[in-house]
Amino acid sequence: MAALGFRLMAMLLALLGAGLAVAAPPHIAATLEAESRAPKAGSRIDLAIAFRPAPTWHGYWKNPGDAGTETLVEWTLPAGVKAGELRYPVPGTLLVGGIMNHVYEAPYALLVPLDVPAGLAPGTQLPIRAKVDWLACTREICVPERATLSLDLTVGDGAVEPAARTRFDGWRAALPRPLGAQARFERAGETLRLAVPLPASAAVKEPWFFPLGDDVTEQSAPQRASRAGDALVIEAKVGRGSPERIEGVVRIGPDRGLAIVAVPGKVPAGGAAAGAVESEGEGGGGLLLALGGALLGGLLLNVMPCVFPILSLKALSLARGGGSAAAARREALAYTGGAVIACVALGAALLGVRAGGAAAGWAFQLTDPRMIAALLLLSLAIALNLAGLFELPSLSGGLHAQGAFATGALAAFVATPCTGPFMAAALGAALVLPWVQALAVFAGLGLGLALPFLLIGFVPALRRALPKPGPWMATMRHILSVPMFVTALALAWLLGRQAGADGMAMGLAAALALALGLWWVGQRGLGVRAWLPLAPALAVSAALILTVPRAGPAEAAVASAGSEPFSEAKLAALTGAGTPVFVYFTADWCLTCKVNEKAAIERSIVRDAFAAKGIKVLVGDWTQGDAAIGRFLESQGRSGVPLYLFYAPGRAPQVLPQLLTPGLLTGLAV
């Protein structure tokens, strides 16, 4: 009772003392800073309202989410001085008790452009005052905080101290970057579907759409992100409003995002899942979904042309064994073990490659012609085996747990060429999970693959229902080799698409070498020694595979060989020496940039024309938000990429259109 009374007292005191709370040290400290304390008259500088939340406290984005408030600033400025709109960094999501908050939990800054009027004499004092209202919250409580911040500037030469430069560069890097291209959205029932133009090669992690306006989406509902070609598709639950134009920020990595504007339009169907969204609650659901998907996917793999023949033969051999139920169960378990372990091993290898720094996912690897060639050889080998050219001990052996294990592993291994785009989504999702969970998903895939065989092993009725073995099995096996040959054919076609006629010819030559080797093995009968002659055949195949040309990257390498990374110093040196310079700014997430590069800049006629005229090419890559490039873009009056500039000796720099043509570039007059 005493405790209750105390709590009541404390609460009433809190009620009465609301006005006093302001005097206490703030939970988020705020300061006002200028990049240059001596701005030039007639210039624009950046101001920052820098916030430092105490541990466990957070501040809010412009659209604070389901609760919270945006930061409000009332400026008191000298005559003629103008402050622009607040620019917020990319926020994070914080879901508390089902209520979505768009927050900053680490130090952050709101940037404000400040225009200093022309005609002010150096030495003129510019007192800047800002009454700032912001909300500081923990997961439990909220405190509205207020401060009147002041900063005294003096009109001067615009000098920027290195320390201030570094701080402001850091803050600018945290701002969302404006996406030049327009996004599209459509409403499908309760789902708001958003397509953000983003090159397929641009990496995306933890994507999330933060709308400006609280009625655009149901903010606390989970979002689903996927890639569909050159678009990032985000699906969210529709909100109460139905605006005809949607603005917001799409997060594409930790503290990285793009500012977008979307208009109604067609949104492509989602493809592979894009870098998982890490948020409370959703991880568990994502894992269960991925596990279920993997199990189902594994089950479906059984009817794929590459697996079905193996499975059906194995099932029949089990039926042939007849009698012992215990032996059948043992064999089924061994097969399952083989399939699961092979899947986990393949998954682990993939995770290892990723951990090694390659950002590539499963689907991406399949775009490598060398991978396609390797799969072509594998499926051809299986087809030849089914056709009876040679025997594998594991397939022809009787009821041996060891043989069953090997068959399971083989089934999982040969399933790879069939997974292709079909399984890419599920495996892609697995790759972004923590590694233990990712391996669990791969194990699920193996389990699904082994499930029919497991059933046959454990349910005698199923075994009895299988047709009696007989000479027809050999014929059946030969017939089953046809889908395998078709698989090989499809892979050969794919190889031709990706690596051209030369690449396909090399792949087929490797296939011939392998076939000859296998034929020889078949002549020599079973046994380990019989396989030795295969070694030179494999070596020849491997050598051929490695030399398969990779069309795309090779051209890109040539293109970038003629250009150098951008820096202002290099640009100044080149223009100072009277060299004509073509400068372009690009980013991996900028689709317009990539289109221009493929369609114009990297074309050989353009390269040749540039070489003939002695035009040097400088490339500024803004993918990571490089601060120096950001400043240069701003100095050109741009907030983002693409930007194309041409510096001809003795003339003012020429800003080229955002859509380039080879003709425009080859026609540049030196």
Added chain:
Amino acid sequence: MLYRTIALLTALAPAIAAAAAQVGAPAPAFTVADSKGKPVRLADYKGKLVVLEWNNPGCPYVQKHYNSGNMQRTQAAARAAGAVWLTVNSGAPGKQGHMSGPQADAFVASAKARPAAYLLDASGAVGRAYAAKTTPHMFVINPAGRLVYDGAIDDKPTADPADIKTAKNLVMAAVNETRAGKPVSVATSRPYGCSVKYAG
């Protein structure tokens, strides 16, 4: 894993509830105990205007409207217009603003508030059914039992009591328009304040 499962369930709950409470649709029915332990049913007030107010005395935005007397004045005006005022507290045990019956009565008395009842929704069931997001978050239900307003108390989303003078009271606007048989001109607005301190 258990934590994640719970978090998932709690994350899903308001999504389902949000589909239930919609302006123009029948207001979700509820039965919940008040500060005296008496069960209160929304159905009991069929034929009357009902105002729901989400409350957390520890929240500075609630304090803005109570310390200035604005919430009490709004209550009195709504009562005069024949409306039933129900204050709801969805704060979970151990969270800011959670209260027992006697504590709630003490708060109401000290604030000189006069709601028809102070409802203790510690489980958050009512709050989630209405998708109440902030304190304060206001709802107006017409005599036919349909939701006609969902949003903030007024159109100045700040914690500064000085803003109340110039703000438009959206709850009273909805009450008066409904009483006059007119459609509510601003039927939804963005509620502002602290988040409702639900369990989880």
